[in-house]
Amino acid sequence: MRADLRRRSVLAAAGAAVPLLAAGCKGVGGLGTLPRPRPDVAVLRAAIGTEQALIARYRSALAASPGLKDTLDQVLDQHLAHLAVLRSRLVGPAATPRPARTSPAAAGQATVGLSALAAAEQAAAGALVSQLATASPSLAQLLASISASEASHAALLRMHRTAS
Amino acid sequence: MSGPADAVTRGALQSVLAAVDAASYGYGVAGAHLPAASRSAAQRDWAELQVARDGLVSMLASRGVPAPAARDAYQLPFPVHNAAAAVSLAGYLQNRLAAAYLGVVALDDPALRAWGARQAQACAVRATGWLDRTVAFPGLSARAVGPAPAGSAPDGSARPSASP
Numbered sequence: 529m530r531a532d533l534r535r536r537s538v539l540a541a542a543g544a545a546v547p548l549l550a551a552g553c554k555g556v557g558g559l560g561t562l563p564r565p566r567p568d569v570a571v572l573r574a575a576i577g578t579e580q581a582l583i584a585r586y587r588s589a590l591a592a593s594p595g596l597k598d599t600l601d602q603v604l605d606q607h608l609a610h611l612a613v614l615r616s617r618l619v620g621p622a623a624t625p626r627p628a629r630t631s632p633a634a635a636g637q638a639t640v641g642l643s644a645l646a647a648a649e650q651a652a653a654g655a656l657v658s659q660l661a662t663a664s665p666s667l668a669q670l671l672a673s674i675s676a677s678e679a680s681h682a683a684l685l686r687m688h689r690t691a692s
Numbered sequence: 693m694s695g696p697a698d699a700v701t702r703g704a705l706q707s708v709l710a711a712v713d714a715a716s717y718g719y720g721v722a723g724a725h726l727p728a729a730s731r732s733a734a735q736r737d738w739a740e741l742q743v744a745r746d747g748l749v750s751m752l753a754s755r756g757v758p759a760p761a762a763r764d765a766y767q768l769p770f771p772v773h774n775a776a777a778a779v780s781l782a783g784y785l786q787n788r789l790a791a792a793y794l795g796v797v798a799l800d801d802p803a804l805r806a807w808g809a810r811q812a813q814a815c816a817v818r819a820t821g822w823l824d825r826t827v828a829f830p831g832l833s834a835r836a837v838g839p840a841p842a843g844s845a846p847d848g849s850a851r852p853s854a855s856p
Contacts, residue, residue: 606828613837657809661802672797672809676816676830683817684826
């Protein structure tokens, strides 16, 4: 409790100091402002991370359920296309390749089902729509198209689950 | 109160309306060649197009723009004389419609962007219902996607042939 209070007061003091520092810097025009990363970079990095995670899930599912190869290959190829185009839009320092987050348990199970993949696609499609507001117009269109592709993947997987 | 941004918004909404009207006409042609089992799906899509039209007319009216009436006929992208061509046409029309909705996604208004993206998702899902396959970039042309990686084929839905 006391530690918490102390941290708060330190934070409050730090917050109070910021305007002073800012005011102190006002006269130093030569320093300029630090270049801020464009919002597209953050949006692209998030989208790339999602694609990498989906690709890892499809590879796991293919390994666990070779019987689903025809359906899964088609969708996996499209995610690889998404990833390539998103990466080509990322100018500046390349994103550090982040190991996709997949649960190791899921990889070995034959129960990596179409339903789970469909749910992941639907979630990815929804997440992209929530990223549109800050994106440049052409990136927003690309993300919306990828989001539509992912929504259709979810539909395809549900159709094939029902059919199989 | 009307500025250039408003004109762009009106133009994007009018393009969607034109695509909706062209799709409604196309579904009329397709419906005549579809087997009975597929006809209810076509009727459902057609009904959704009428709902979309009503919504667009309201959106345009709230911006002081009267909606043009649909034309009597629209040029089809390919001849439709059998069930297979009718199914292809339905899928094609949905991809064209997705392209028009992506025009709305390029606008500045975040609410319109999200709306356009959700509509494009619905188009891609309906196209997949007809074609039993998905594409990587619904509604985007190869040029819009940029340098495409090998093996990824944008759907080519921006072909001008379905335009009135």
